[in-house]
Amino acid sequence: xxxxxxxxxxxxxxxxxxxxxxxxxxxxxxxxxxxxxxxxxxxxxxxxxxxxxxxxxxxxxxxxxxxxxxxxxxxxxxxxxxxxxxxxxxxxxxxxxxxxxxxxxxxxxxxxxxxxxxxxxxxxxxxxxxxxxxxxxxxxxxxxxxxxxxxxxxxxxxxxxxxxxxxxxxxxxxxxxxxxxxxxxxxxxxxxxxxxxxxxxxxxxxxxxxxxxxxxxxxxxxxxxxxxxxxxxxxxxxxxxxxxxxxxxxxxxxxxxxxxxxxxxxxxxxxxxxxxxxxxxxxxxxxxxxxxxxxxxxxxxxxxxxxxxxxxxxxxxxxxxxxxxxxxxxxxxxxxxxxxxxxxxxxxxxxxxxxxxxxxxxxxxxxxxxxxxxxxxxxxxxxxxxxxxxxxxxxxxxxxxxxxxxxxxxxxxxxxxxxxxxxxxxxxxxxxxxxxxxxxxxxxxxxxxxxxxxxxxxxxxxxxxxxxxxxxxxxxxxxxxxxxxxxxxxxxxxxxxxxxxxxxxxxxxxxxxxxxxxxxxxxxxxxxxxxxxxxxxxxxxxxxxxxxxxxxxxxxxxxxxxxxxxxxxxxxxxxxxxxxxxxxxxxxxxxxxxxxxxxxxx
Amino acid sequence: xxxxxxxxxxxxxxxxxxxxxxxxxxxxxxxxxxxxxxxxxxxxxxxxxxxxxxxxxxxxxxxxxxxxxxxxxxxxxxxxxxxxxxxxxxxxxxxxxxxxx
Numbered sequence: 297x298x299x300x301x302x303x304x305x306x307x308x309x310x311x312x313x314x315x316x317x318x319x320x321x322x323x324x325x326x327x328x329x330x331x332x333x334x335x336x337x338x339x340x341x342x343x344x345x346x347x348x349x350x351x352x353x354x355x356x357x358x359x360x361x362x363x364x365x366x367x368x369x370x371x372x373x374x375x376x377x378x379x380x381x382x383x384x385x386x387x388x389x390x391x392x393x394x395x396x397x398x399x400x401x402x403x404x405x406x407x408x409x410x411x412x413x414x415x416x417x418x419x420x421x422x423x424x425x426x427x428x429x430x431x432x433x434x435x436x437x438x439x440x441x442x443x444x445x446x447x448x449x450x451x452x453x454x455x456x457x458x459x460x461x462x463x464x465x466x467x468x469x470x471x472x473x474x475x476x477x478x479x480x481x482x483x484x485x486x487x488x489x490x491x492x493x494x495x496x497x498x499x500x501x502x503x504x505x506x507x508x509x510x511x512x513x514x515x516x517x518x519x520x521x522x523x524x525x526x527x528x529x530x531x532x533x534x535x536x537x538x539x540x541x542x543x544x545x546x547x548x549x550x551x552x553x554x555x556x557x558x559x560x561x562x563x564x565x566x567x568x569x570x571x572x573x574x575x576x577x578x579x580x581x582x583x584x585x586x587x588x589x590x591x592x593x594x595x596x597x598x599x600x601x602x603x604x605x606x607x608x609x610x611x612x613x614x615x616x617x618x619x620x621x622x623x624x625x626x627x628x629x630x631x632x633x634x635x636x637x638x639x640x641x642x643x644x645x646x647x648x649x650x651x652x653x654x655x656x657x658x659x660x661x662x663x664x665x666x667x668x669x670x671x672x673x674x675x676x677x678x679x680x681x682x683x684x685x686x687x688x689x690x691x692x693x694x695x696x697x698x699x700x701x702x703x704x705x706x707x708x709x710x711x712x713x714x715x716x717x718x719x720x721x722x723x724x725x726x727x728x729x730x731x732x733x734x735x736x737x738x739x740x741x742x743x744x745x746x747x748x749x750x751x752x753x754x755x756x757x758x759x760x761x762x763x764x765x766x767x768x769x770x771x772x773x774x775x776x777x778x779x780x781x782x783x784x785x786x787x788x789x790x791x792x793x794x795x796x797x798x799x800x801x802x803x804x805x806x807x808x809x810x811x812x813x814x815x816x817x818x819x820x821x822x823x824x825x826x827x828x829x830x831x832x833x834x835x836x837x838x839x840x841x842x843x844x845x846x847x848x849x850x851x852x853x854x855x856x857x858x859x860x861x862x863x864x865x866x867x868x869x870x871x872x873x874x875x876x877x878x879x880x881x882x883x884x885x886x887x888x889x890x891x892x893x894x895x896x897x898x
Numbered sequence: 899x900x901x902x903x904x905x906x907x908x909x910x911x912x913x914x915x916x917x918x919x920x921x922x923x924x925x926x927x928x929x930x931x932x933x934x935x936x937x938x939x940x941x942x943x944x945x946x947x948x949x950x951x952x953x954x955x956x957x958x959x960x961x962x963x964x965x966x967x968x969x970x971x972x973x974x975x976x977x978x979x980x981x982x983x984x985x986x987x988x989x990x991x992x993x994x995x996x997x998x999x
Contacts, residue, residue, distance in 0.1 A: 390959055390960070391939060391943060391959060392959070392960070393959045393960060393962055394939040394940075394942045394943050394959055395939045396964075397932065397937060397938060397939060397942060397964070398935075398938060398939070401938065401939050463939075463940060463943040463944075481947075483940070483943070483944040483947065484940055484944075485940055485941065485944050541921055544920060544921045544941075545921070547934075547935065547936055548935050549935060549938065552938055552940075
């Protein structure tokens with residue numbers, strides 16, 4: 297069976313703009329259905345998946361994922377007619393009556409959330425596709441399916457924690473013998489994800505978007521200043537649930553739509569809302585620290601409770617909150633579970649994959665093998681690369697390597713020389729992290745590298761740390777984990793071994809942690825070859841790995857986007873597969889800096 | 899068909915539940931919860947889930963009428979009727995069934 301999963305709500309932000317004109321642009325992100333995506337599952341196996349933002353070039357786009365759908369079908373050589381089920385990762389139909397209480401929510405339901413709205417979009421973008429093949433999957437069930445059916449485990453606890461699904465903010469499922477059974481749900485009115493996002497907004501960042509920046513800011517702060525607020529605000533209950541009364545303060549439709557009463561309370565009890573252009577002060581850092589501490593404890597509480605209640609020692613996670621690497625790191629080290637698997641596309645893009653896997657699971661087709669590094673996006677052939685190179689001929693210099701090994705040796709030498717390179721190869725990653733196919737790389741040992749990449753390459757906030765990618769063979773040497781620890785998705789923090797923290801300034805956070813990605817030859821072979829080469833030039837099979845994009849832009853997809861981004865930033869060299877590209881006439885030109893032959897530096 | 903004889907105990911239980919779930923003090927059993935705007939889609943769903951868990955019943959949203967939730971007394975009648983329709987054990991079995999649509 298061929299199942300196409302999709303996520304997102306195309307009309308959600310437009311609806312909000314129509315009914316609440318004049319809000320701050322950031323407030324429009326307090327809405328449902330961002331990060332639309334498409335994922336194709338054929339005979340139970342995920343074969344293609346991508347977020348729509350990579351095609352329409354609008355970050356976190358919730359538009360109907362027609363670009364991603366066309367890619368998935370083209371990749372598999374299928375026509376739309378071949379698709380047996382189109383599954384959307386939301387199902388609001390049980391809540392129709394609840395939305396009819398108020399004229400605006402009724403219109404929101406009818407125009408955005410309802411099955412009729414989905415059918416109208418399908419009619420517009422996929423004309424002729426039979427309505428009876430269009431299915432809806434409850435949002436948290438889709439997330440749960442994305443985690444369980446890629447975990448490789450027959451039996452485990454499955455936790456979904458996000459901002460909100462249709463009406464829930466956290467759901468516990470038991471995965472057993474290919475079926476998911478609901479154990480418990482926490483209401484969206486007590487959403488730890490929404491609280492985290494509201495404080496993200498309060499700190500001057502974007503709701504439903506910049507939460508990872510607050511996670512990055514937190515280790516600079518001291519949680520004690522605001523600890524008592526969170527201890528009171530987030531009540532951990534003995535049944536594993538949580539209550540967050542501050543989210544229930546909103547009484548009118550206006551207040552509820554934008555959490556106005558909650559935000560007033562944050563201003564009164566914590567600190568005034570920070571404008572995005574204001575300086576970040578110690579107070580802001582302390583608030584981020586207290587919030588992160590609260591999330592860490594809340595995740596341990598919820599997951600720990602349902603782990604004990606079910607006796608499960610294996611935990612799998614999905615939902616946007618499961619992208620919080622720090623909280624995941626605490627879970628990993630907590631001893632509450634023997635094994636932890638976090639589905640790497642844990643946000644709503646991944647719910648598209650989950651909706652497809654859920655339907656494949658319904659007919660018993662899912663093989664449930666552990667998700668390899670998720671290279672499910674488009675690859676671009678050498679002809680497309682050559683065509684892109686030709687269009688930028690006046691601005692670039694090119695050297696063609698003959699083999700992967702030659703490219704890796706050259707790249708490794710450039711990295712050892714302190715250069716910042718972009719590395720574009722193979723199929724694009726599914727999920728928010730660049731895992732070595734659309735990456736910017738550098739030596740983690742250079743003390744100024746973090747500031748240099750933040751300022752000149754990615755044009756982003758100076759406080760944000762970078763992540764290391766390390767060979768699976770060397771992970772335990774540099775980081776405080778047992779040999780062979782697999783962390784292939786860059787989704788949990790671990791501690792850098794104390795003795796190496798000073799040696800690895802570009803990837804060691806102020807608290808000694810790092811968001812490690814381990815790289816194995818089994819599912820990330822080319823990147824592993826590069827790390828081995830880096831081991832020969834730098835003494836460490838490790839690079840700083842950050843996504844190939846600039847602030848506010850989705851990760852590059854096509855070779856043309858790669859060259860444009862390269863030219864628009866301070867990245868010094870770009871590898872498009874085995875083609876090395878430099879700037880024509882730049883200070884860091886080929887002649888001076890690129891060794892003539894690979895042998896010269898072997 | 900609905901009965902209209904919910905006990906004072908039941909009415910009081912529901913007032914406590916509303917205070918707990920929605921942080922809302924209801925002044926009288928007949929206060930209109932809808933005209934004040936305090937009940938919206940999410941709070942209604944949370945309230946109904948709370949009623950289901952507390953009383954061991956199942957209240958399908960699709961069968962619900964607006965007047966069923968207009969006041970604490972109306973909610974008490976709703977609970978009373980569903981207690982008759984779906985005893986606790988049946989509700990537990992329904993809740994334990996595998997999920998999915």
